[in-house]
Each structure stands twice: as structure tokens, then as C-alpha cells.
Amino acid sequence: MGKTYDAIVIGSGVLGASVAAQLAEGGYRVLILERGDAAGGASGGNLGQISITDRCEPWHMDLALRSLDYYRSVLCPEFHTEYEETGGSVAIEGADQLDGARIALKQMRDFGIQADLYYGEDIHKVEPNLAPEAMDALLYCPIEGKLNPFLTTLAFLEKAKRAGAEFLPHTPVLSFQKQGKRITGVQTPNAVYSAEWVMNCTGPRAAFVGEMAGVPIPIRFHKGTAFVSHPVPHLINGPVVGAGFFPKPFAVRPRRSIGFGAVQTADGSIVIAQSTEECESDDRSVNMPSLQLVARRFLHFYPQLQDLQIVRAWAAVTTYTEDNLPVFGCSAEAKNFFTVAGFKGAFTVAPAVGMLAKEALEGHLAEEYRCFSPDRNMDREPAAWAMV
Numbered sequence: 320m321g322k323t324y325d326a327i328v329i330g331s332g333v334l335g336a337s338v339a340a341q342l343a344e345g346g347y348r349v350l351i352l353e354r355g356d357a358a359g360g361a362s363g364g365n366l367g368q369i370s371i372t373d374r375c376e377p378w379h380m381d382l383a384l385r386s387l388d389y390y391r392s393v394l395c396p397e398f399h400t401e402y403e404e405t406g407g408s409v410a411i412e413g414a415d416q417l418d419g420a421r422i423a424l425k426q427m428r429d430f431g432i433q434a435d436l437y438y439g440e441d442i443h444k445v446e447p448n449l450a451p452e453a454m455d456a457l458l459y460c461p462i463e464g465k466l467n468p469f470l471t472t473l474a475f476l477e478k479a480k481r482a483g484a485e486f487l488p489h490t491p492v493l494s495f496q497k498q499g500k501r502i503t504g505v506q507t508p509n510a511v512y513s514a515e516w517v518m519n520c521t522g523p524r525a526a527f528v529g530e531m532a533g534v535p536i537p538i539r540f541h542k543g544t545a546f547v548s549h550p551v552p553h554l555i556n557g558p559v560v561g562a563g564f565f566p567k568p569f570a571v572r573p574r575r576s577i578g579f580g581a582v583q584t585a586d587g588s589i590v591i592a593q594s595t596e597e598c599e600s601d602d603r604s605v606n607m608p609s610l611q612l613v614a615r616r617f618l619h620f621y622p623q624l625q626d627l628q629i630v631r632a633w634a635a636v637t638t639y640t641e642d643n644l645p646v647f648g649c650s651a652e653a654k655n656f657f658t659v660a661g662f663k664g665a666f667t668v669a670p671a672v673g674m675l676a677k678e679a680l681e682g683h684l685a686e687e688y689r690c691f692s693p694d695r696n697m698d699r700e701p702a703a704w705a706m707v
């Protein structure tokens with residue numbers, strides 16, 4: 320029998336690491352169990368974009384602004400995360416996306432966030448190397464930015480450890496012991512641990528881990544494929560992404576969708592994304608047709624970069640839900656088993672989600688977040704982000 324804790328956090332991606340940091344700093348005795356290496360899931364393999372425009376519901380704006388404040392004033396002054404408030408852009412193509420962008424613009428301004436639409440040659444005021452003819456407009460938000468997702472996840476983890484949390488990498492959770500509606504033991508290969516709270520922060524594995532606890536979790540997953548160039552001189556100011564998420568989420572989810580995202584990292588490499596595809600649970604294979612389509616889409620926006628040398632491609636499995644809302648909370652099936660998963664673009668909101676988790680364990684979860692419950696009715700219309 321292993322030790323007893325106040326909280327066991329399963330998973331050391333950005334959400335698990337942030338939850339662990341908040342709980343440990345709040346005085347909880349925390350154990351973090353990770354089946355692989357720290358940040359070995361999607362949190363170690365993404366663009367590191369901080370995107371306020373990702374979605375515009377009030378809850379997202381609130382979590383994004385709280386998180387931005389935390390990055391600026393707490394995490395990034397203390398740790399090397401390569402965080403930069405560069406501004407971020409969304410390339411708008413077609414009338415539907417333009418309508419969506421105008422709604423987003425209004426929504427952001429209602430929240431006091433400055434944002435603007437640029438047209439034609441004015442686009443070069445923001446991103447001098449983007450091809451203006453490739454788009455109808457560019458939606459630009461100056462408080463967006465970028466960070467190194469791997470370093471940032473490790474920073475949250477280090478914060479948790481400094482506050483007393485114990486971290487066990489290469490320690491998968493294999494099963495749970497349950498009495499009535501409570502988890503009483505967390506089984507790993509070497510020991511059974513127990514805790515007042517068990518936090519399921521296992522990203523794309525959240526439904527599998529939930530099943531072991533007898534809790535249905537409405538998390539689905541797909542894989543994103545991306546690639547990175549060798550370092551080049553400064554070309555791209557901030558993250559630039561396509562507006563595939565405007566104005567509504569997928570009505571029917573395609574087997575493969577080709578998006579556009581580009582970020583130039585601190586060392587000058589350009590990370591280019593992404594193909595999003597259906598996959599088996601741990602499938603991280605990359606395939607050439609997807610990469611070719613992503614490259615073609617990238618060159619549509621940056622035609623002068625056709626000789627860019629690509630040094631590595633990878634895929635990472637990440638989450639989605641049918642109703643486009645995250646999963647956050649306990650189920651009636653296990654009252655101390657708390658799932659935190661499915662926050663799209665989790666880096667934008669991870670700090671505030673950690674704070675919210677602590678508030679929830681202390682019984683202060685605000686009413687507006689109760690619709691994220693794993694027990695919610697999934698037969699509703701998907702949440703469109705544009706809620707005006």
C-alpha cells in the first residue's frame with residue numbers, strides 16, 4: 320500500500336501540471352502519476368499559441384484573461400518559457416469567415432480587448448511576409464502570443480514540486496479500487512495510492528481512465544500532425560492561424576481536415592500545422608499525403624517560403640467533445656473522481672483551469688461551469704463559440 324494524499328493528479332500534461340501546481344501551492348499534499356515522461360503527450364508537441372480569439376463565449380474570455388495575467392505576472396517572470404506577447408492573427412477567407420470575424424471582434428471589444436481587422440496591403444503592418452491576396456482580411460489581437468509549450472508544462476510541474484508535490488513518471492494508473500461511489504485506491508504497477516480527490520487529467524485517455532473508474536467521460540480524440548523547419552531569420556511576428564473554426568464548429572466532422580497554423584519559435588524555427596485526423600488511441604504515425612496538404616496550405620499564405628527546409632514531422636493525439644465544451648467536474652458515479660480535459664487550445668486557459676479546479680474542490684464552482692459536467696446531456700446542439 321502506498322501513501323495517502325489529499326489529491327492524486329493523473330497525467331502531467333499542461334492541465335495536470337497546472338492543477339497540481341495550484342493544489343500544491345494551496346497546501347494540498349499532491350501526488351502526480353504519469354505513465355510516460357513529463358509533457359510527453361500533446362502538451363509537448365504543439366505550436367504554443369496563446370489564442371484569445373479561439374472562442375468567444377464569456378467563460379472562455381474570463382479564463383483566457385485570468386490565464387494571461389498569470390503568465391505575465393507569475394509563471395513567466397519565474398521560469399524560462401519563451402513567452403512573448405507578440406500579438407496573434409487569424410487569416411480570414413470567404414464571406415462566412417468574415418461574418419464570424421466581425422462577431423469575434425465585437426465580442427472581444429465588449430470584453431475590453433483590443434482587436435482589429437486588416438485588409439489588403441495593411442496586413443503587412445501586422446505580418447510583413449504574409450501574402451495579402453491569400454485572404455480577405457486578417458483579424459489581429461495584440462495581447463495574443465506564443466510560448467514554448469514543453470518548457471511551460473515543465474514550469475508548472477516544477478512549481479508543483481517546489482510546493483511539495485511528488486511526481487512519479489513512468490507510473491501508469493492501471494485500475495481503481497472503489498467503495499460505493501468513491502475511489503478508495505489508485506493502482507499503479509508498484510503500489511496502490513489513496514487520496515481524498517483523484518484528478519483525471521489524462522487528455523485523450525480521459526475516457527479510458529474514466530471507464531476504469533466506472534465513469535463515462537464524453538471525451539473523443541484525434542491526432543494533429545505538424546512539422547518544423549530549420550531556424551531562419553525573423554519572418555513571422557506572432558502566431559498566424561486559419562479561421563477553420565469560424566463561424567461554427569464542424570457540423571459533420573471530416574475524417575481528415577487540413578488547417579493552417581504557423582509560429583516562429585524563439586530559435587527561429589517555423590512550426591507549421593496541421594492536419595487533424597481520426598486515429599486509434601495511441602497512434603502517432605505521420606503520413607506524407609497529410610504533410611503535403613499542410614505544406615501546400617502553408618505556401619498559399621507564404622509562397623516565398625517554398626525552399627524552407629523541414630527537419631522533423633510529428634503527430635500528437637489531442638481531445639475534442641461532440642458538443643465542443645470541455646469536461647470539468649465529478650460524476651455522480653464517483654464523487655471524488657474529478658476530470659479536467661477537453662479544453663481546446665489548453666495553453667490559453669491552463670493557469671485559470673488549475674485555479675478553478677482548486678475552487679471546485681473547495682466547493683466554490685461557479686454556476687456557469689456546471690455545464691462542463693461529465694454527466695451532462697450530450698444530445699444538444701454543439702456550442703457555437705459566437706454567442707451574440
Ligand SMILES: Cc1cc2nc3c(=O)[nH]c(=O)nc-3n(C[C@H](O)[C@H](O)[C@H](O)COP(=O)(O)OP(=O)(O)OC[C@H]3O[C@@H](n4cnc5c(N)ncnc54)[C@H](O)[C@@H]3O)c2cc1C
Pocket residue numbers: 329330331332333334335352353354355356357358359360361362363364365366367368369490491492493520521522523524528542543544545592593634635636637659660661662663664665666667
Ligand atoms: C499539432 C497540435 C498543435 C496544437 N497547437 C496548440 C497551440 O498552439 N496552443 C494550444 O493551446 N494548444 C494547442 N494544441 C492543443 C494542446 O496541445 C492540448 O490542448 C493540450 O496539450 C492538452 O493538454 P492535456 O494536459 O489535457 O493533455 P496531454 O498533454 O495529452 O497530457 C495527458 C497526460 O496524461 C498521461 N496519461 C494518460 N493516461 C495515463 C494513465 N493511465 N496513467 C498516468 N498518466 C496517463 C499522458 O501520458 C499525458 O502525459 C495543439 C495540439 C496539436 C496536436
